[in-house]
Amino acid sequence: MHWRTDCATSVTRAMGERPLLSVRDLTIRSVTARDRPIVDSISFDVGIERVALVGESGSGKSLTARAVMGLLAPPLEARAERLEFDGEDLTRLAQRRWDRLRGSKLALVLQDARYALNPVLTIGRQIEEMLVLHDKAVDRKRRTREVLSAVGLADPRVVRSYPHQLSGGMGQRAMLAMMLANSPKLLIADEPTSALDADLRTQVLELMCERALTQAMGLLLISHDLHQVARYCDRALVMYRGRIVDEGSAAQLAASNHPYTRALWSCAPSGRTHGSRLPVFDREAIGP
Amino acid sequence: MTAVAVESLSVRLVDAAPPVIDSLDLAVDDGEVFGLVGPSGCGKSTLLRVLAGVNRDWRGSIELLNLRPKPHRRFRGGLRRDVQMVFQDPFASLHPRHTIARTLLEPLRLIGSERPRERMLQGLSEVGLDPRLASRYPHELSGGQRQRVAIARALLSSPRLLLLDEPTSALDPSVQAEILNLLVAVKIEHAMTVILVSHDMGVIAHMCDRAGLMQRGRIERVLGRDELDRV
Numbered sequence: 001m002h003w004r005t006d007c008a009t010s011v012t013r014a015m016g017e018r019p020l021l022s023v024r025d026l027t028i029r030s031v032t033a034r035d036r037p038i039v040d041s042i043s044f045d046v047g048i049e050r051v052a053l054v055g056e057s058g059s060g061k062s063l064t065a066r067a068v069m070g071l072l073a074p075p076l077e078a079r080a081e082r083l084e085f086d087g088e089d090l091t092r093l094a095q096r097r098w099d100r101l102r103g104s105k106l107a108l109v110l111q112d113a114r115y116a117l118n119p120v121l122t123i124g125r126q127i128e129e130m131l132v133l134h135d136k137a138v139d140r141k142r143r144t145r146e147v148l149s150a151v152g153l154a155d156p157r158v159v160r161s162y163p164h165q166l167s168g169g170m171g172q173r174a175m176l177a178m179m180l181a182n183s184p185k186l187l188i189a190d191e192p193t194s195a196l197d198a199d200l201r202t203q204v205l206e207l208m209c210e211r212a213l214t215q216a217m218g219l220l221l222i223s224h225d226l227h228q229v230a231r232y233c234d235r236a237l238v239m240y241r242g243r244i245v246d247e248g249s250a251a252q253l254a255a256s257n258h259p260y261t262r263a264l265w266s267c268a269p270s271g272r273t274h275g276s277r278l279p280v281f282d283r284e285a286i287g288p
Numbered sequence: 289m290t291a292v293a294v295e296s297l298s299v300r301l302v303d304a305a306p307p308v309i310d311s312l313d314l315a316v317d318d319g320e321v322f323g324l325v326g327p328s329g330c331g332k333s334t335l336l337r338v339l340a341g342v343n344r345d346w347r348g349s350i351e352l353l354n355l356r357p358k359p360h361r362r363f364r365g366g367l368r369r370d371v372q373m374v375f376q377d378p379f380a381s382l383h384p385r386h387t388i389a390r391t392l393l394e395p396l397r398l399i400g401s402e403r404p405r406e407r408m409l410q411g412l413s414e415v416g417l418d419p420r421l422a423s424r425y426p427h428e429l430s431g432g433q434r435q436r437v438a439i440a441r442a443l444l445s446s447p448r449l450l451l452l453d454e455p456t457s458a459l460d461p462s463v464q465a466e467i468l469n470l471l472v473a474v475k476i477e478h479a480m481t482v483i484l485v486s487h488d489m490g491v492i493a494h495m496c497d498r499a500g501l502m503q504r505g506r507i508e509r510v511l512g513r514d515e516l517d518r519v
Contacts, residue, residue: 280466
């Protein structure tokens, strides 16, 4: 028995209030390689909560995020029975609607600020651009200052800085500020801390989770770190080779008896594992 | 006995900038697994590159396996065999247009191995790789397989000092576990001294007998096993 059964939150939510994001049978495949889908008919809901999508590289977690954002490029294509965000059917959204949605109600934070930020615009200009595109009425200078100080970048020099003048952690927080500028309903964060040092990881994650709680925002956190997810999220979906193989409350991850989740949880080295072999899992046993 | 003794080592990468390594002292015992841990930019990789003879622009004194390499000179004689390094990124550290066989045969020819082909296949199976992979190119292997090739390459000359620069940080957690198990096994098999650089305290605590905390080009504190056990 997996903890999929005892954690029925997504089901109850589906019956009661409508979830923010609802995904049914999402399949992603490459047009050039028809044989095996990269993401194979996955279903999940995200409400006003912190949900983690965990798995190792190649499991399809980033592609899932891109499909939800409508950012898959050929030769990849996504099909879904249902792909709904805040009452809108994402499978048949016109380009203009996408432009309105992305960066306002639906926002994405990427792994490495060094590549995600525009290198030739100051941080201030980039945040203001988000406001020009989505909310013309707002006092842009003031709102920019507000969101930057909300992520701990109150120093006025940051507004005038170019991305290369900021450290990795500051860049990541600037990107977060930019994404929070229009108070999104759902924030998707794709490995937002993988390029950061251990101290900065905690800082950025705490910041995101605090915003999720205080602003009643949904958070879909994509990560390969189970221990991190257990600390910061309410629920976790474990992906392996394009499928969701395990799901349940994040606090219960350690107690899961799915072989893949167990292996991922226990393979982390530490002082206690010194002198012993780390557990590795038998890839064949989990299936193709 | 001491395998590595470093005294007041300084390294500048840019002339005017502050030194990356700032009069650093380090002593590593023979057969020890010594860890270096610290934030990015603290100089841990630079220190390793000096000990590997890759970065030769340094000042101070170094004693490696009872030999004294000089600054601005390449390693000579025994040191070239006895000191080997495994780099962080297995995608960048293997020649993309050489087959695995060629990558492994080159060092064997250099050290004048008797039966290089046999020794190469033996090296592959020692790191848990199917000898049939010898005819493949790096891009045909997974990240974990590539790092195994890099470890096999380093072990071919039976080194006495193995330098590991973030050997698992580019790998998935489950693959990291496999590579760490392999490193522990080859360390016991070859009776080497190992210096391991990582930013991951968990990896350091799992692998090392002692570990130096680096900060701004110096080793601020050395942790023993009792402190590492608590990580």
